Amino acid sequence: MKTRRMLAATLLSVAGLLLTACGSGSGGDGGDGPxxxxxxxxxxxxxxxxxxxxxxxxxxxxxxxxxxxxVQAGWDGVYDKLITQFNAGTAPDxxxxxxxxxxxxxxxxxxxxxxxxxxxxxRADIPKGVLDSVTVDGKVIAAPTELQxxxxxxxxxxxxxxxxxxxxGATMSWDQLRDIAKATTKxxxxxxxxxxxxxxxxxxxxxxxxxxxxxxxxxxxxxxTVGQGEQALPQLVDAMAHQDHSILPVxxxxxxxxxxxPFYAGQVAMTVQGSYQAANIAKDAPKGFDWVVxxxxxxxxxxxxxxxxxxxxxxxxxxxxxxxxxxxxxxxxTDNLAAINEADALxxxxxxxxxxxxxxxxxxxxxxxxLASGQYLTSAPYLFAGKYAQWKDTVATPAYQQFLGQKIxxxxxxxxxxxxxxxxxx
Amino acid sequence: xxxxxxxxQYVALALYILFLGFPLLWLISxxxxxxxxxxxxxxxxxxxxxxxDNYTEALEKxxxxxxxxxxxxxxxxxxxLSVVIAVPASYVLARLKGKVRAAGVGWILVSQVFPxxxxxxxxxxxxxxxxxxxNLAGLTLVHTTYMLPFALWMLQGYVAAIPVELEEAGAxxxxxxxxxxxxxxFPLLAPGxxxxxxxSFVSSWxxxxxxxxxxxxxxxxxxxxxxNMFVGGEGKVALGPLAAGAVLAAIPSIVFFSILRxxxxxxxxxxxxxx
Numbered sequence: 001m002k003t004r005r006m007l008a009a010t011l012l013s014v015a016g017l018l019l020t021a022c023g024s025g026s027g028g029d030g031g032d033g034p035x036x037x038x039x040x041x042x043x044x045x046x047x048x049x050x051x052x053x054x055x056x057x058x059x060x061x062x063x064x065x066x067x068x069x070x071v072q073a074g075w076d077g078v079y080d081k082l083i084t085q086f087n088a089g090t091a092p093d094x095x096x097x098x099x100x101x102x103x104x105x106x107x108x109x110x111x112x113x114x115x116x117x118x119x120x121x122x123r124a125d126i127p128k129g130v131l132d133s134v135t136v137d138g139k140v141i142a143a144p145t146e147l148q149x150x151x152x153x154x155x156x157x158x159x160x161x162x163x164x165x166x167x168x169g170a171t172m173s174w175d176q177l178r179d180i181a182k183a184t185t186k187x188x189x190x191x192x193x194x195x196x197x198x199x200x201x202x203x204x205x206x207x208x209x210x211x212x213x214x215x216x217x218x219x220x221x222x223x224x225t226v227g228q229g230e231q232a233l234p235q236l237v238d239a240m241a242h243q244d245h246s247i248l249p250v251x252x253x254x255x256x257x258x259x260x261x262p263f264y265a266g267q268v269a270m271t272v273q274g275s276y277q278a279a280n281i282a283k284d285a286p287k288g289f290d291w292v293v294x295x296x297x298x299x300x301x302x303x304x305x306x307x308x309x310x311x312x313x314x315x316x317x318x319x320x321x322x323x324x325x326x327x328x329x330x331x332x333x334t335d336n337l338a339a340i341n342e343a344d345a346l347x348x349x350x351x352x353x354x355x356x357x358x359x360x361x362x363x364x365x366x367x368x369x370x371l372a373s374g375q376y377l378t379s380a381p382y383l384f385a386g387k388y389a390q391w392k393d394t395v396a397t398p399a400y401q402q403f404l405g406q407k408i409x410x411x412x413x414x415x416x417x418x419x420x421x422x423x424x425x426x
Numbered sequence: 427x428x429x430x431x432x433x434x435q436y437v438a439l440a441l442y443i444l445f446l447g448f449p450l451l452w453l454i455s456x457x458x459x460x461x462x463x464x465x466x467x468x469x470x471x472x473x474x475x476x477x478x479d480n481y482t483e484a485l486e487k488x489x490x491x492x493x494x495x496x497x498x499x500x501x502x503x504x505x506x507l508s509v510v511i512a513v514p515a516s517y518v519l520a521r522l523k524g525k526v527r528a529a530g531v532g533w534i535l536v537s538q539v540f541p542x543x544x545x546x547x548x549x550x551x552x553x554x555x556x557x558x559x560x561n562l563a564g565l566t567l568v569h570t571t572y573m574l575p576f577a578l579w580m581l582q583g584y585v586a587a588i589p590v591e592l593e594e595a596g597a598x599x600x601x602x603x604x605x606x607x608x609x610x611x612f613p614l615l616a617p618g619x620x621x622x623x624x625x626s627f628v629s630s631w632x633x634x635x636x637x638x639x640x641x642x643x644x645x646x647x648x649x650x651x652x653x654n655m656f657v658g659g660e661g662k663v664a665l666g667p668l669a670a671g672a673v674l675a676a677i678p679s680i681v682f683f684s685i686l687r688x689x690x691x692x693x694x695x696x697x698x699x700x701x
Contacts, residue, residue: 042659044655044656044657044658044659044662044664045658045662046483071642071643071644072644072655073655074638074651074654074655074657075657075658075659076654076657077634077635077638077639077654080543080546080635080638080639081638081639083547084546084547084550084639085642087547088547088550088551088554088559090554090559090642098659257465257662257663260465261465261466261467262467264465264466264467265466265467267467276662280461280465283461283462284461284462284465284466285462286462286466310659
């Protein structure tokens, strides 16, 4: 009897709560009242969320007629969420995403052209390569907000003990990295740890340094070509791992973050990581751990890396495109970009914000080298290849893993990458 | 020799429980470790320094408590709806013969082969038309619809295992159809209902994709959506707070299982029918 009463009470409570829930829903504009814009933000770090809220708060205070409401969302699954939102006509007014992910929505006509809303001065402040990464069919479809590059973190003590002079030039070559890795590989320790469990992103992003492009054409017409420029880096990693034995083998099967543990433990003298890891190293490294960021890596074609910036776009069907674009312009002011990138430990896409951050942070935690690497970021064709994500996950990553595991040779790798693209892009 | 059998059985059981429970122990351990310790090569179940801040951060981040309440509402409601619909439907499926049963079974099997990505957009449009997109009632309906086929499949197996002779014996003694169902079938079906309720609850509690796409407002987010926000862009993961959040998220499931565990008694029908 008691159980039955409990069950009935539970069911009634649930029904009541559901009815309450039915009554709640997201509101829209209030007719004659102020315009309310929804801003779907993917900021995930507490400091970045706070910085975003501050920027939005500043805007709302200065623009009582155009209020912005932040809707927090997560990175995982956001592509599926946006597809549904755009198709159903419920997409937010302002969309936070990344260049590689947002380009297909621009191609499908969901995004407003921001060219006329972003002042000439602002566009001139963004390096051409970065601006190209958010330009589709001649239209600026997003404002870049944050960037990351691949940099080398080094254990200063281990390098000095191996008699290595720490590179201090504007850039350093991959051959220099290989030499330092060889010199610091001794006594059971390795020169380099590189988390390459998902190697495609790193290899494709770093290929421009060797003149590699991977893709020709855009959208459904893109084609993959794997030549010397594309093969250079995988072959270098292969040589370091299997000829020099200067890469800790287990790290090749780990994520970037996992590869930090042997770096902290002194098992590897250097590690290649996304630049944002500087903040984690500063927080998590053991006390007394003396580390530096080495100068940007340059291949045979220079220090270029592919830029895949985080972006802010405006929904073309927003109804308040002008106001939303003005908010994007406000969000990407020098001070705001400096604040949000400092909070996220990422690189501002505008020259003025990078300079502001350099002036503020100076040589602290490798910021000088990290911010310097930002000037070499450039657009890459993969951002505009329609089936890149599918090719990356189902073709390229397994192929690179087989290559690094010496299951296939360079010719086999090229064949798998090219044939695999033809297969997924049918 | 015989005296060693029982201790050996207990040792095997203890090892099995340890094997099953180890991931949970590891999760709890990760939830009280600092970021530095989690990213070191030192492997230890006990943290070198207890780091309770992960729980503070997990609770403060994005309204974990509110999301847990939302998840609980949706999971309890969809479980209740699934069970209420599945019990009579499964009885019909198990006892009836002919085309209705074949159509029902066919529907159950066909519904299991549709990938959710195929149905999510039309589903979203329908729910929006009904004013049920972006609210918990809509999500409850979706969860119920999604779980119902499997719940039916599970329960009809339990119903089929109840001998028809028991119902016939009740009828011979003068009991009406409803009395037979109430006093004979439903009590014997209790373990099946408990198992189905557990399955439904856990499925709804953990469901991610529908909630991700259907819920737009942060105040309506369920727990998997909020926990997902601990995984950031560029591969960043707040592992300690994520583990703390996951530990907290596991508590309602454990409580729900503890309540229903006693209902999962089997062997009630042993000897009920002598052939």
